[in-house]
Amino acid sequence: MGVAKATSSSIAKPSAKAVRSWRVKRKLPLYLMLVPALIGLVLFHYYPMYGIVIAFQKYEPLLGFQKSPWVGFYQFELLFSQPDIWEMLRNTVTIAVGKITFGQVASLVFALLLHEVRIPWFKRTIQSLSYVLHFLSWVIFGGMLLDVLASQGIINNALAAIGLARLAFLTNASVFQPTMIFSEVWKEFGFGAVIFLAALTGIDPTLYEAAAVDGASRWKRMLHVTLPGIAPTIVLMVTLSLGGVLNAGFEQILVLYNPAVYATGDIIDTYVYRAGLLGLQFSLGAAVGLLKGIISLVLIALSYYLADRIANYRIF
Amino acid sequence: MKALKTKISRRAFLHGAALTTAGLAVAACTSATPTAAPTSAPKPAEPSATTAPTQAAEATTAPTEAVASSSADSMFPKGDPRRWLLDRPVPAPKKYDNLVITQNYDMNQGIKFNGNDTISDNVMSRYLKEEIGVYYEPKWACKGSETCPTAWSTAMAADDLPEFFTWLGGVNLGKLLDADRLEDITDIWETTASDLTKKNKEYPTGQIYVPITKGGRIYGIPFSNGGYAAHDSLLWVRQDWLDELGLKMPDTLDDLYNVAKAFKEKKQLTMGISAAGSEGMATWNSSLDPFFGAFGVMPTYWVKTGDGKLAYGSTLPGNTDALTVLANWFKEGLIEPEFVTKGAAKAAENLAGNKAGMYFAPSWSPGWPLPDSKKNDPKADWVSGRVPAGPTGQRGRAAFQVAGSTCAFLKGIDPIKIEAVINHLNWIYDMQAASVIGSHVKVEGIDYVEENGEVKAGIGTTAEFYEGGAGYPTWYYPAMEQMTDEKMNQLLKADPKTLNPYLLYTVNDPDGISTKTRAANSLKFQTMDDQIVNQFIGAPTATMTEAGARLEKIEREAYIKIITGGAPVSDWEKFVADWKSQGGDKITEEINAWWLSHQ
Structure with a gap:
């Protein structure tokens, strides 16, 4: 752009049309490179959206979109006529917010601590170890947790050894939510730290040198150089994660919950799984999905707006 | 809730049956009915024969010759897997010309494949191609109670339906029947099913026809209950x-x-x-x-x-x-x-x-x-x-049922394919009826392998493969699958030298599995009054x-x-x-x- 402007002002003015064609020509390879991604986006994200219509139908898969009866907002009414809908909604939001908050904090703190480690091999080893769990599926990790958290499991044995009471992590309704939150954080904090670590490497080292020269301690340097340096990344991560406020972690809960903790562990997604998928009520599932999508969209837009207003930060 | 119960039961069965066969449970599966003295291990006199079939086989100088001398085996050429267990010839099955029928594979968790075998080309599929000229092509496959309900749901949603359904039941059956997507098989069934098949399938009076009957016509081949009580506690x-x-x-x-x-x-x-x-x-x-x-x-x-x-x-x-x-x-x-x-x-x-x-x-x-x-x-x-027994002397156990699950055909399927499946079923029942120990036919490479005259456990059971792995139009076996006293006594009286290694294994029962299972079955069948039956078997x-x-x-x-x-x-x-x-x-x-x- 800048180049084009400079050229046009100094020598004889070429027509606007010529400038435009020159610009397009120059950037054509870039546009072309964008095409596959665009096709993918349209094909896999926009095209399937027509399926949303089934949220307003009593969809019979074997009849198809055309022949399934139209029921308007019946599926939404059905969802909200469930006597325990608010309980499930509350569980969903509590668990999700807990995971977002503790997850982001844990990842950030871990990244900051790791950043201060000076021995490269030690740093690399710890970092690799920290995100190994991320690559285990919940089916496997959950199976391990069932044993680890059992009443005679390793954690309870440790608690008993130091004189504490054994906790029924997975069968006591009042402990279940923290168990979900901390097991998720345990599994994901290392991977979450990767982005923060990447942002940390982007901070200009001369800033640290300057701060050191001015007599700033390591703590002060972290506070005044490191944190402001990655503030945009933190804002970005928090903003993006707000869209997940209704995602409490379906896989994890499906693997770990049981009738004893329905009161605090049953979330919208597990209900949809039981009623929608196992009961072949696809319309109900679609209605919930649509609702979750709309709420997430509103939340993301809102947090984007707030980040712009309060932190004066724009992602795009 | 009934739907879920049915689902759990049948998946549970698959799982259970699969795991049953993890060991040498072939014997356990084929033995079922009361014996006079279930706890005393039946065994031939020769001490060498009591330890293991392999040793027994070695004791007789040339095991394969000993086998050949039994009347059961003389009817079939050497190497024919059927010679192990049939005591009279079975009419040849109707053979088709490379018929391909697509089918959902609701696979048994225990199914394992040999070497390079895959779900679409394995010892079972080759066996069926050779014997009856039919290939049950997997349309989609699922395994175990974790994946199967979801696989069914997505297949129904995407209209990704096979020509031949197995393990169709509950809500899926109800929806397909309501949407008129199943083929009416009444006429082909009437003309093709043998008398024995009809009898085993309790046709036409059995309760098992309830879920697949619409307007007096039948839309599938139901699994038979037969009072088998497979999973009663x-x-x-x-x-x-x-x-x-x-x-x-x-x-x-x-x-x-x-x-x-x-x-x-x-x-x-x-x-x-x-x-x-x-x-x-x-x-x-x-x-x-x-x-x-x-x-x-x-x-x-x-x-x-x-x-x-x-x-x-x-x-x-x-x-x-x-x-x-x-x-x-x-x-x-x-x-x-x-x-x-x-x-x-x-x-x-x-x-x-x-x-x-x-x-x-x-x-x-x-x-x-x-x-x-x-x-x-x-x-x-x-x-x-x-x-x-409870305080009043009352006892009760949940009766296991498969009624409500069925095989069915997609509307518009070539009728010759329906006929082929029913003929396949006829053949299976014929073989069962002719089997020395009332068992399903055993296929070499699946149920057992024979190396140098020694019989060893194979990768599973034919029944297991049939149930989920390759179009099995019959579930569960009728009473004949169960080892009777008469058949067991016949085996016990026989000169061990005339028994082939597989039968010797059943008789010797070195692991005690067969004997204990037979005792448990005997107890189970004597106490059928304990059963509490679920009367609802509809969609x-x-x-x-x-x-x-x-x-x-x-x-x-x-x-x-x-x-x-x-x-x-x-x-x-x-x-x-x-x-x-x-x-x-x-x-x-x-x-x-x-x-x-x-x-």
Whole structure:
């Protein structure tokens, strides 16, 4: 752009049309490179959206979109006529917010601590170890947790050894939510730290040198150089994660919950799984999905707006 | 809820059956009926023959020749797998010219493939291509209770349907039938099915035709129940511990309690009985259904009441008595705190790890998981007993049913394919009828392998492959699958030298699996009155579909809370009121309308 402007002002003015064609020509390879991604986006994200219509139908898969009866907002009414809908909604939001908050904090703190480690091999080893769990599926990790958290499991044995009471992590309704939150954080904090670590490497080292020269301690340097340096990344991560406020972690809960903790562990997604998928009520599932999508969209837009207003930060 | 029950049962079976065969359970599967002295191991006189079939085979100078001398084998050429077990010739099956039928593979968890074999090209598919010229091509496949319900749902949603359905039941069957997507097979069935097949399939009067009948026409081949009671619970107890502690086989709930307490305390166990609580009260390993049976009720089962109508088992009086007992057991630590998180498969680890000395499970337990128990504790000696009696002498166990599952054909399928499947079925039944021990035909490479005249366990069982792996139009075997006294005695009297290695293995029973299973089966069939039968075998009703998930949740939650002490037993009343008001009453009406129309 800048180049084009400079050229046009100094020598004889070429027509606007010529400038435009020159610009397009120059950037054509870039546009072309964008095409596959665009096709993918349209094909896999926009095209399937027509399926949303089934949220307003009593969809019979074997009849198809055309022949399934139209029921308007019946599926939404059905969802909200469930006597325990608010309980499930509350569980969903509590668990999700807990995971977002503790997850982001844990990842950030871990990244900051790791950043201060000076021995490269030690740093690399710890970092690799920290995100190994991320690559285990919940089916496997959950199976391990069932044993680890059992009443005679390793954690309870440790608690008993130091004189504490054994906790029924997975069968006591009042402990279940923290168990979900901390097991998720345990599994994901290392991977979450990767982005923060990447942002940390982007901070200009001369800033640290300057701060050191001015007599700033390591703590002060972290506070005044490191944190402001990655503030945009933190804002970005928090903003993006707000869209997940209704995602409490379906896989994890499906693997770990049981009738004893329905009161605090049953979330919208597990209900949809039981009623929608196992009961072949696809319309109900679609209605919930649509609702979750709309709420997430509103939340993301809102947090984007707030980040712009309060932190004066724009992602795009 | 019925739908779920059916689903659980059938998946449970697949799982169970698969695991049964993990060891050398071929024998366990084929033996079933009473023998005169089930506990004394039947064996031929020769000491060398009692240890293992392989040694027996070696004892006879040339095993293959010994085999050839048996009348059963002379009818088939050497190398023909059928020569092992058939005692008379079977008419050749109708052979087709490379017929390809697409089918859903609802695979048994235990299915393993040899070497380079795959789901679409394996020992079973080659066998069927060769014998009957039919290839059951996998349209899609799923394995185990985790993936199959989802696989069905997505296939239904995407209209990705096979020409030939197996394990079709519950809500899927209902939807396909309602949408008119199944082919009417009445005429082809009438003309093609043999008399034996019709008899085994209880045609036309069997209750099993109820779910697939519409307007007097049948739309599928139902699985047959045949009173087989495949997964009915029996009590399994460590006899060696009973002896050690001077206890007797428990006969009543009180006995059961005393033994559980003694085991837990004296053997320093973490539980008195192994229990599984995450899949409801009745399941296929470490089940709790006999606790309810002892008070004459069965949660989730639709049972006949005094007025001739059907009522929901979880809402009948008697549940509170069973819940009181269970809550007490839990409080005293006789049921482990984790039982809520454990399904049947997970609870079975309690047995393998010898963490419990007692549990309720089907008669096939000696094949699985009990060999693992023995492996970890060679002294482990498990014996089966009848489900315990309650205070009034009442006993009861949840009757296992497959009725409600079926094979069916997609509308528009070439009729010759329907005919081929029925002819395949005819052939299977013919072979079963001619089998020396009333067993399904054994296929070399699947059920067994023969190396240098020695017979070893194969990769599984033919039945297992048929059930989920390759178009099996018959489930479950009729009574002939069960080893009869007569057949067993015939084998016992025979000169071991005239028996082929496979039969010798059955007779010798070196692992005790066959003998123990036969004893358990015998007990099971003598106590069929203990069965509590679910009378509803139709597709889920409209309200069941809409309110089912919710109702199942409040039921499981209430039962578990009461047992674990999170709520008083009196909360059961509240559950019943909720259940009724949140759709249960409407479901009961719908069920009784169905019941009335099927009398």
